[in-house]
Amino acid sequence: MIGSGPLFKHHEPLIANPDPRRLDLRASMLDPFAQYRVRAYQQKSALTIYLVADLSASMAFSGHNAKPQILSDLVNGCAQSAFEYDxxxxxxxxxxxxxxRFLLPACRQPGRTRKLARALLEIPFKSDSKGLEHAAHHLPVKRSLVFLVSDFHFESQRISRIMHGLSRHDVIPLVLWDDSEYRDLPQWGIVKYRDMENATTRTLLMRPALKQSIIAAFRQRRRLLQQCFRAFGAEPLFLNQGYQVEAFNHYFQQRVL
Amino acid sequence: MTFAFETPWALSGLVLILLPLLDNGVGKTPYPWLRLIPEDPLSRLFSLCLHLLGMAAVAALILGLAGLYRTGQKIERIGHGAHIVLLLDRSNSMDNTFAGRTPSGDEESKADAARRLLTGFVDSRKQDLIGLAEYSTAPLFIMPLTDNKQALQAAIAATKTPALAYTHISKGLAIALSYFKQQPLTGARIVLLVSDGAAAIDPDNEQKLREWFKQYPVSLYWIYLRTEGSPGIDTFPEDSRNDNAQAMPERYLHLFFKSLNIPYQAYQAESPDAVQQAIADIDRLENRPLHYWQRLPKQDLSNVCYLWAVILMLLLLGLKFCEVRR
Structure with a gap:
């Protein structure tokens, strides 16, 4: 929002913003149409950023990257950039x-967030993902930016319920998947997988055809998640290689345009 | 076919068969959400096979431990041949040659000749049931009617030991006839008496023998290994005072056999070749259909069980190496 903040945003013609105090002479001289240019500043507005994280048992998975580590990095990264902009x-x-213990009300205390990030590496992940539906009760009434972090390995009806609860806020779903869940499965061999949430097991006779069908199933799941979130006006961000700042930058550039 | 166990209580271990049902032994890898992995019938079948392999391996081990065996049994057989009882004289004189001397050098005693020829005879009668009895002062039960030729050969070879004492033929005949007591009446029944002399049969025994010969219809072959100079079975004494069972037992035994009204044939053999002739005759004559039961010994199957357990476990071990662990 343009206003009287300390952060420069862009130039505007004097007609659009008739405040001669903010006249930028250098920019006016460089203007090919010889018009007066006025500096516009960003209105200082305190934004509240919330990270809503799924702490169900499946989030303990560690393939190429450990999901608890990614979660911890996300807490540090988001908190740092939030505090930089006050x-x-x-x-x-x-x-x-x-x-x-894992509720942190909106604050500006780096010490508390760092402590939280450290604690996230040590907690036992053992519940199911039903808690996500109750997250909305702990969010402020004011519209906030909410990062919804999960692997979304649960029914899509539940995703709809969660998104309904968060409809007041600006939600960015962060999907934590790992390549070792599907792309980096072995071509051949015997594997027995134990479901991390309900402890059922399945023995698989891995072969290229089965691997391809698993990859296809994940691709379909990805499309389903995108459809599901787009219905609520949110575009999911898939983090397959762990926490990468570039992925966020790229995402936000696309979002603004 | 019936099976039994050496230590049946070990079968309680069969409960352990249920163990592989709980776990197929593949190491578990955590996975976030199994519902995302599509159904795969081949994997399901493979998993079932793993369970079954494990169960079979445990079952084979337990059956082996319990000592599985197949009980001894009888097999009904039909052949051509006869029930033959070889009745061998084991009196002292059998160890002499046909010339009545102690054998020296290459000479063959009568017992040796009889042994050699009977061995050949037993070999040539593949389908007969043959028993072996001997007599001296007392009768000797050696081998019941059997088709186990190996055992018979061993029994005949065992007559190599030095001969015993006198000749008590009536008891020998009695024991030979007793061999037929528990046998069903099929095929021909033969008593092959091999002796080098005879003895008088007292009236009591004579009466009993007549009864038994009537009871068990047998053919009687007598191979009389005649020593040089001794009276033959058809020899008529010059002096009528010598015409009695004590003086001429061979003649009177021959007469006794003849009076029994059974198929009877006597061979007077004065050399090993003549004995061969007698045996060839029997070989030719007695070949009728024969119905008998063959006994099979109990068979230990625990080795087979262990072998299968090893095969199954090696298979499972091989599959274990195919496992992918993270």
Whole structure:
């Protein structure tokens, strides 16, 4: 929002913003149409950023990157960039039931967020993902930017319910998947997988055809998730290689355009 | 076919068969959400096979431990041949040659000749049931009617030991006849008496023998290994005072056999070749259909069980190496 903040945003013609105090002579001289250019500043607005994280058992998975580590990096990264712009950062860890130890109300205290990031590496992930549906109760009434972090390995109806609950906020779903879940499966061999949430097991006789069909299933799942989130006006960000700042930059550039 | 166990209580270990049902032994790898992996019938079948392999391996081990065996049994057989009881004289004189001397150098005693020829005879009668009895002062039960030729050869070879004492032929005949007591009446029944002399049969025994010969219809072949100079079975004494069973037992035994009204044939053999002739005759004559039961010994199957357990476990071990662990 343009206003009287300290952050420069862009130039505007004097007609559009008739405030001669902000006249930029250098920019006016360089203007090919010889018009007066006025500096526009960004209105200082305190934004509240929330990280709503799924702490269900499946989030303990570690393939190429450990998901708890990614979560911890996300907390540090988001908190740091929030504090740089003087925004508030809050965290809601959704186990079931929600554990108050992993509730961080919006604040500007780097010490608390760092402590939280460290604690996330040590907690046992063992509940299911039902807690995500209750996250909305812990969010402020004011519209906030909410990063919804999960592997979204649950029914899509539940995703719809969660998104309904968060409809008041600006939600960015971050999908934590790992290549070792599907792309880097072995071509041949015997594997027995144990479901991390309900402890059922399946023995698989891995072969190229089965691997291809698993990759296809994940591709289809990805499309389904995109459709599901787009229905609520949110575009999911798939983080397959762990926490990468470039992925976020790229995402936000696309979002602004 | 019936099976039994050496230590049946070890079968309680069969409960362990259920163990492989709980776990197919493949190491578990955590996975976030199994529902995303599409159904795969081949993998399901493979997993089932792993369970079954494990169960079979445990079952084979337990059956081996319990000592599985197949019980001894009888097999009904039909052949051509006869029930033959070889009745061998083991009196002292059998160890002499046909010339009545102790054998020296290459000479063959009567017992040796009889042994050699009977060995050949037993070999040539593949389908007969043959028993072996001997007599001296007392009768000797050696081998019941059997088709186990190996055992028979061993029994005949065992007559190599020095001969015993006198000749008590009536008891020998009695034991030979007793061999037929528990045998069903099929095929021909033959008593092959090989002796080098005879003895008088007292009236009591004579009466009993007549009864038994009537009871068990047998053919009687007598190979009389005649020593040079001794009276033959058809020799008529010059002096009528010598015409009695004590003086001429061979003649009177021959007469006794003849009076039995059974198929009877006597061979007077004065050399090993003549004995061969007698045996060839029997070989030719007695060949009728024969119905008998063959006994099979109990068969230990625990080795087979262990072998299968090893095969199955090696298979499972091989599959274990195909496992992908993270």
């Amino acid at each position: 925004d508030k950062f809050g965290f809601i860890g959704c186990s079931h039931p929600i554990d108050t």
